[in-house]
Amino acid sequence: MSGLPVLSLIVFVPLLGALALLFVPGDNHRAIRWVALLAALASFGFSLMLLGYQTSGAEFQYREDLSWIPAFGMRYTLGVDGLSTVLVLLTTVLSVVSIFYSWDPIQTRVKEYYATMLLLMVGMLGVFVSLDLFLFYVFWEISLIPMYLIIGIWGGPRRIYATVKFVIYTLVGSLLMLVAILAVAIAHGNATGTFTFSYEVLRGFGYADGLQALAFIAFFLAFAIKVPMWPFHTWLPDAHVEAPTAGSIILAGVLLKLGGYGFLRYSLPLLPDAAKEFAPIVIGLAVVAVLYGAMVSMVQPDLKKLIAYSSVSHMGFVMLGAFVFNIQGLQGAVFQMVSHGVTTGALFLLVGVIYERTHDRQIAHMGGLNGRLPRYAAIFGLFTFASIGLPGLSGFIGEFLVVLGSFQYSGYVAAATMLVVIISAVYMLWMFQRVFFSVPSDWMRRWWPSLTDLTRNEWLALAPLIVLVVALGVFPKPILDAVAGPMQRIVDAVNASHGLTSLSLPW
Amino acid sequence: MVANDLATILPELILTIGVLLVLSVDLFLGRRQKWLLTPLTVAVLVLAGAALLPIWGVNETVFAGFYRVDDLSVFFKLTAMAAAILAALFVPAYLVQRKLPLGEFNVILLFSVIGMSVLASSSDLITLFIGLELMVMPAYLMTGFHKTDRYSNEGGLKYFLLGSFASAILLFGISWTYGLSGSTRIAEMGAVLDGSRGPAGLVAVALLTVGATFKAAAVPFHFWTPDAYQGAPTPITGFLSVGPKVGAFALLVRLFADGLGANGADWYGVMAILAVLTMTGGNVVALMQTNVKRMLAYSSIAHTGYILAGLAAFAHATDPTVRQHGIEAVLFYLLGYAAMNVAAFAVVGMLQRDVRRFGGLASFAGLAGRAPLLAASMAVLLLSLTGIPPTVGFFAKLYVLVATVDAGIAWLAVALALNAALAAFYYLRVIVYMYMREPEAQPAQVDRSPFGSLALSLSVAGVLVLGVFPEPILGLVRGAVASLL
Numbered sequence: 003m004s005g006l007p008v009l010s011l012i013v014f015v016p017l018l019g020a021l022a023l024l025f026v027p028g029d030n031h032r033a034i035r036w037v038a039l040l041a042a043l044a045s046f047g048f049s050l051m052l053l054g055y056q057t058s059g060a061e062f063q064y065r066e067d068l069s070w071i072p073a074f075g076m077r078y079t080l081g082v083d084g085l086s087t088v089l090v091l092l093t094t095v096l097s098v099v100s101i102f103y104s105w106d107p108i109q110t111r112v113k114e115y116y117a118t119m120l121l122l123m124v125g126m127l128g129v130f131v132s133l134d135l136f137l138f139y140v141f142w143e144i145s146l147i148p149m150y151l152i153i154g155i156w157g158g159p160r161r162i163y164a165t166v167k168f169v170i171y172t173l174v175g176s177l178l179m180l181v182a183i184l185a186v187a188i189a190h191g192n193a194t195g196t197f198t199f200s201y202e203v204l205r206g207f208g209y210a211d212g213l214q215a216l217a218f219i220a221f222f223l224a225f226a227i228k229v230p231m232w233p234f235h236t237w238l239p240d241a242h243v244e245a246p247t248a249g250s251i252i253l254a255g256v257l258l259k260l261g262g263y264g265f266l267r268y269s270l271p272l273l274p275d276a277a278k279e280f281a282p283i284v285i286g287l288a289v290v291a292v293l294y295g296a297m298v299s300m301v302q303p304d305l306k307k308l309i310a311y312s313s314v315s316h317m318g319f320v321m322l323g324a325f326v327f328n329i330q331g332l333q334g335a336v337f338q339m340v341s342h343g344v345t346t347g348a349l350f351l352l353v354g355v356i357y358e359r360t361h362d363r364q365i366a367h368m369g370g371l372n373g374r375l376p377r378y379a380a381i382f383g384l385f386t387f388a389s390i391g392l393p394g395l396s397g398f399i400g401e402f403l404v405v406l407g408s409f410q411y412s413g414y415v416a417a418a419t420m421l422v423v424i425i426s427a428v429y430m431l432w433m434f435q436r437v438f439f440s441v442p443s444d445w446m447r448r449w450w451p452s453l454t455d456l457t458r459n460e461w462l463a464l465a466p467l468i469v470l471v472v473a474l475g476v477f478p479k480p481i482l483d484a485v486a487g488p489m490q491r492i493v494d495a496v497n498a499s500h501g502l503t504s505l506s507l508p509w
Numbered sequence: 510m511v512a513n514d515l516a517t518i519l520p521e522l523i524l525t526i527g528v529l530l531v532l533s534v535d536l537f538l539g540r541r542q543k544w545l546l547t548p549l550t551v552a553v554l555v556l557a558g559a560a561l562l563p564i565w566g567v568n569e570t571v572f573a574g575f576y577r578v579d580d581l582s583v584f585f586k587l588t589a590m591a592a593a594i595l596a597a598l599f600v601p602a603y604l605v606q607r608k609l610p611l612g613e614f615n616v617i618l619l620f621s622v623i624g625m626s627v628l629a630s631s632s633d634l635i636t637l638f639i640g641l642e643l644m645v646m647p648a649y650l651m652t653g654f655h656k657t658d659r660y661s662n663e664g665g666l667k668y669f670l671l672g673s674f675a676s677a678i679l680l681f682g683i684s685w686t687y688g689l690s691g692s693t694r695i696a697e698m699g700a701v702l703d704g705s706r707g708p709a710g711l712v713a714v715a716l717l718t719v720g721a722t723f724k725a726a727a728v729p730f731h732f733w734t735p736d737a738y739q740g741a742p743t744p745i746t747g748f749l750s751v752g753p754k755v756g757a758f759a760l761l762v763r764l765f766a767d768g769l770g771a772n773g774a775d776w777y778g779v780m781a782i783l784a785v786l787t788m789t790g791g792n793v794v795a796l797m798q799t800n801v802k803r804m805l806a807y808s809s810i811a812h813t814g815y816i817l818a819g820l821a822a823f824a825h826a827t828d829p830t831v832r833q834h835g836i837e838a839v840l841f842y843l844l845g846y847a848a849m850n851v852a853a854f855a856v857v858g859m860l861q862r863d864v865r866r867f868g869g870l871a872s873f874a875g876l877a878g879r880a881p882l883l884a885a886s887m888a889v890l891l892l893s894l895t896g897i898p899p900t901v902g903f904f905a906k907l908y909v910l911v912a913t914v915d916a917g918i919a920w921l922a923v924a925l926a927l928n929a930a931l932a933a934f935y936y937l938r939v940i941v942y943m944y945m946r947e948p949e950a951q952p953a954q955v956d957r958s959p960f961g962s963l964a965l966s967l968s969v970a971g972v973l974v975l976g977v978f979p980e981p982i983l984g985l986v987r988g989a990v991a992s993l994l
Contacts, residue, residue: 071980072980114877139898140898143903154941154945155945162946170930170934173930173933174930177927178927180907181914181919184911184915185922
């Protein structure tokens with residue numbers, strides 16, 4: 003292993019980029035865009051070094067460990083396992099895509115915009131590589147404020163309502179999680195005499211049942227709001243509708259994954275007994291989310307809102323897979339996260355493309371675009387099918403594995419979720435038909451002369467996503483292999499647990 | 510031994526001489542040279558701060574038991590001086606703009622710091638009361654400093670009346686204590702106020718609690734706060750919201766941790782309930798405010814609640830290190846609060862040239878476009894007040910949370926966490942105005958001054974650096990509390 007602190011470079015190169023932006027004159031948009039893109043590309047480049055991750059090697063690789071605040075036992079510990087590696091790569095790819103895609107659409111406060119995007123990268127990447135609960139929390143919160151600004155400054159007409167709702171929702175969950183993190187660390191400290199926030203140390207400790215139950219609820223709130231799980235999802239459609247396109251890509255592609263990652267990394271290994279105890283409730287909520295998201299998607303008049311609600315449904319699959327506690331379900335959950343990131347990111351980008359041209363997203367206003375924009379229609383169709391879960395594209399693998407896993411848990415749950423595959427075909431195909439094949443609306447005809455097919459920059463932004471959605475659909479093995487080890491560990495930990503025996507509260 | 514005793518109060522002596530110096534220099538300066546008073550005052554404060562260094566680790570009770578010079582008092586003095594330095598830098602521009610006298614302000618400010626120092630060092634109830642009065646008298650004057658402004662007059666009068674009332678209650682409590690113990694030593698309070706004296710002891714503790722929390726602006730004894738804070742010249746409000754709070758908590762720590770520390774279980778319940786009432790009450794009312802100055806005034810009440818939670822953790826815990834965490838949290842929070850709140854009020858003051866706007870939210874509209882650096886600084890301060898990492902405000906809240914969870918009162922920690930989320934709403938609203946709204950047709954003018962910019966950059970740097978690397982201050986805080994127990 004080389005002495006290069008790869009993870010620190012991945013996380014902090016965007017910060018350096020943001021600082022460099024301070025010295026670029028504000029009206030030189032071209033230079034600003036290049037600096038931001040280069041910083042994101044550099045981070046992406048460093049993240050490619052993680053491809054050297056050994057599935058058979060140590061659990062956490064590329065570790066870095068420095069003393070930070072010894073008074074409280076907080077350390078700067080970074081490291082990745084297969085799960086983190088996959089999500090870090092997803093994050094850097096989507097960040098590059100969204101920063102690149104912003105090239106033309108963002109024309110106001112350009113410098114602030116790119117600085118904010120880069121800070122957002124720092125927060126998200128930091129969450130995925132932290133192995134210290136406190137450090138994790140710091141990055142978790144750091145990722146919140148940039149998204150708040152991105153929606154609030156560069157968003158649509160109701161942006162302020164949407165962004166405040168987003169922040170308050172998330173903050174309630176995460177502050178309770180902070181209390182839970184402290185409670186867990188202190189319980190461990192009091193029992194062993196060493197006060198630490200190290201994930202690897204805290205993970206193996208058997209916490210009292212009452213503490214597990216309360217801490218699980220606190221973690222659950224934080225992560226379930228982020229995922230978002232029904233009934234904590236109401237911020238998501240608002241945030242998506244108002245966010246600028248690049249913001250939506252990151253929001254759907256990465257920020258929601260922070261929640262899923264939180265469950266897999268923290269809730270389950272840290273509190274296996276409570277996780278086992280509460281699993282039926284979580285599975286119930288997940289099934290509701292899957293069905294509810296899909297059914298609500300059917301009636302959405304706005305393209306972005308439709309995709310936002312479909313995210314609720316797809317992320318429900320992730321939650322379902324995570325809590326059936328078998329290897330297929332968990333692998334499926336991770337795969338679904340990656341696939342959803344790529345697919346939904348691309349769909350939001352494509353909605354952005356038409357929005358740039360017509361400044362409208364109402365499905366009723368569209369129609370007949372296939373004749374006018376054939377290439378756009380083809381790519382949109384590709385991702386529509388990926389979202390439905392057509393075999394051969396990435397969406398299929400994740401959903402299939404999750405259903406397989408949930409079948410072992412209960413046939414009814416599997417049957418209910420299979421139903422959703424049909425509903426998702428209904429809402430996606432119906433949407434596709436109305437937008438691309440039906441008779442063009444009078445409204446759309448006005449734009450007819452100015453409608454142009456995908457530009458070079460749009461192609462460039464979409465290219466990596468097109469490659470990924472096909473490649474992962476045909477050859478999912480690298481991801482499944484990478485996460486097999488970590489997921490097996492979770493399965494073992496949870497299945498070895500006895501559940502909660504008593505619910506006597508410690509306070 | 511008098512020489513030795515005098516050496517331990519060198520900081521107070523320097524401040525006293527400084528007061529006389531500023532007073533006399535003021536007489537000889539022409540109108541154009543008045544600005545020289547600011548560096549002079551800052552120099553006096555810095556010198557006094559430097560004089561704290563040799564008495565770190567001394568831990569002696571001097572002047573026949575009336576005065577305690579321990580690391581705890583040194584830390585309180587340090588915090589008070591830091592707040593005063595920031596105030597001395599922020600205030601002049603505002604005063605000059607409104608043709609208010611600079612010399613008097615600096616003198617009053619220094620007097621107030623002396624009061625806080627005496628208060629922090631008191632080991633006797635008499636010293637305590639003298640220190641308290643020496644601190645709050647200047648505070649009344651500062652509130653009413655804008656003589657021609659009726660809000661300032663009203664605020665000053667209210668603060669004076671209710672403050673005197675509170676002082677009287679505290680004094681009454683002190684007299685009951687004296688009646689029971691026959692001594693005014695704080696160290697001897699605990700032995701008589703342990704419940705063994707029946708209702709009389711209860712009356713004494715109740716009066717002391719009410720008097721002290723009155724000064725700290727805890728709900729339900731907070732009614733003077735919003736009017737006093739809103740009436741006072743804005744940058745002065747910044748100091749008033751920090752300095753006297755530091756003093757009030759020095760008073761609380763001296764009385765309750767030092768004096769009644771052993772009887773923590775008796776007053777834990779009161780403190781915990783006051784903490785929750787204060788943070789919730791302050792936040793809920795702050796939510797309703799459309800005036801940023803008044804909003805910050807109510808939010809300062811909420812912060813009192815967070816700090817009281819540290820004291821409650823101290824009272825509830827039995828393990829000595831856990832008890833220490835409670836007081837450490839109080840100290841760290843106060844320092845962090847000093848770093849962020851003085852500056853936040855000062856920024857409001859910079860936008861108040863136009864009296865009709867009166868610090869309303871609208872004066873912040875579109876500030877990011879007009880004054881990007883000022884807006885960014887204010888955003889950092891607000892995020893810190895909210896408690897978002899990596900800022901000192903986050904770490905301060907974290908310290909309180911650690912203390913409360915560690916003491917086994919997780920419900921209080923949860924209440925604090927929910928309150929912090931509530932507070933996010935109104936702090937972030939200012940950021941919404943600065944960054945997400947278009948400026949008004951005639952945007953509020955921004956008053957800039959070199960001293961103000963210096964203080965603002967100091968504050969922002971402090972907020973960020975202490976947020977990421979709190980370790981040096983943590984060491985100081987731990988040392989300070991170690992001297993108490």
